[in-house]
Amino acid sequence: MTQTHLEIALKELATLHRTHAELSVFCPFPDDVKRQHLAPYSIPAAELFAMQDGLDASAYPDLRDALRGLGSDMLWRETYKDSDTVRTS
Numbered sequence: 001m002t003q004t005h006l007e008i009a010l011k012e013l014a015t016l017h018r019t020h021a022e023l024s025v026f027c028p029f030p031d032d033v034k035r036q037h038l039a040p041y042s043i044p045a046a047e048l049f050a051m052q053d054g055l056d057a058s059a060y061p062d063l064r065d066a067l068r069g070l071g072s073d074m075l076w077r078e079t080y081k082d083s084d085t086v087r088t089s
Contacts, residue, residue: 005065005066005067005069005070005073006035006066006070008062008063008065008066008069009063009066009067009070010033012060012062012063012066013029013063014029016060016063017029038075039075040072040073040074040075041074041075041076042072042074042076043076043078045076046071046072046074046076049067049068049071050068050071055068
């Protein structure tokens, strides 16, 4: 059976969490993550993420690929849209 992008992403994130003390000490990795059927909502950041070539040197290629594969199905947030944390250059 072929794994979905979500299954791969969760497996890779769990491994990353388990193998990095800073993460595992901060909080346990959730064991109750479930797929939710939501209408995708894309913002310009979604396209930037998909085109980000700096990710090609990633130490986590399976996670990178899974997240890119999920990109068009995500409910992207605009949390920092009008804040000072957004760079416009």
